[in-house]
Amino acid sequence: MHFYGGHRGRRDPPRQLPADVRGFVNRVDDLDRLDRLLGDGSGPERSLALCILVGTAGVGKTSLAVHWAHRVVDRFPDGQLYVNLHGYDPGPPVTPHQALERFLGALQVPAESIPADPEARAAAYRSLLADRRILVVLDNASSVAQVRPLLPGTAGCLVLITSRSRLSGLVARDGAHRVSLGVLSEEQSIELLQGVTAGYRPPGRPGRAAGTGGTVRTAAAGAVHRRGTRGQPPPHAAARADRGTARRVDAVGRAHRRR
Numbered sequence: 001m002h003f004y005g006g007h008r009g010r011r012d013p014p015r016q017l018p019a020d021v022r023g024f025v026n027r028v029d030d031l032d033r034l035d036r037l038l039g040d041g042s043g044p045e046r047s048l049a050l051c052i053l054v055g056t057a058g059v060g061k062t063s064l065a066v067h068w069a070h071r072v073v074d075r076f077p078d079g080q081l082y083v084n085l086h087g088y089d090p091g092p093p094v095t096p097h098q099a100l101e102r103f104l105g106a107l108q109v110p111a112e113s114i115p116a117d118p119e120a121r122a123a124a125y126r127s128l129l130a131d132r133r134i135l136v137v138l139d140n141a142s143s144v145a146q147v148r149p150l151l152p153g154t155a156g157c158l159v160l161i162t163s164r165s166r167l168s169g170l171v172a173r174d175g176a177h178r179v180s181l182g183v184l185s186e187e188q189s190i191e192l193l194q195g196v197t198a199g200y201r202p203p204g205r206p207g208r209a210a211g212t213g214g215t216v217r218t219a220a221a222g223a224v225h226r227r228g229t230r231g232q233p234p235p236h237a238a239a240r241a242d243r244g245t246a247r248r249v250d251a252v253g254r255a256h257r258r259r
Helices: 003-007 028-038 061-071 096-106 118-129 144-150 168-174 186-196 214-227 235-258
Strands: 049-054 080-084 135-141 158-163 177-180
Touching: 028 049, 028 061, 028 177, 049 061, 049 168, 061 135, 061 158, 080 096, 096 118, 096 144, 118 144, 135 144, 144 168
Parallel strands: 049 158, 049 177, 080 135, 135 158
Antiparallel strands: none
16 A cells, blocks of 8 residues: 555644643653653664653643653654543543544545555554654553554654553563653642642732642642643633632641641
């Protein structure tokens, strides 16, 4: 099947990254690790770069992935592909077959030319990505089987995966690098909440929740989750949630100081 050959000269590469995350804070060490994985770009790439961001729900995997992807977007002039695989969401997950259809469409393959056969569809995808520098973000993956058909077949691309699972099969067989994310410290959580709720609090009040420990971290995790791309709420809903976060954190801070 040779339909993909005619699309190499297209002028508009895919730009599927979600918007960068407002109020992103810290994660300096994790950002540095991702930068080292990418390298300085001075030498030839000899293997497919594959990285898994692993952590519990709400820890900020998607936020980190999207933020870092925007930092390095100029290193991937042939485009960026993104899909939310819904691996841990209440509804059905996105299958590799569905994700490949979306990616091929983003790569300007006509719908009638996309193969119906799963293996042929994956082969067409790998052929289109060969000799290109494309960043592929696979968000909220639940298993190796959900991810492996979406991996390019040649060097030059970078695949960034977020998951609650360690996806050990990708590490063992495909040479993936795993970055495990921990929860934010209390200080980092306060910094995040200051940025998120700044528009809903009087001046001088952002630090009043200091010392509330786990409650602050829980509120920060909720704010991080809303700023991830999975099920991103409408702006008015996000603003309402942020005002609620500001009120709850202030209330806990007042209760803590009365003890």
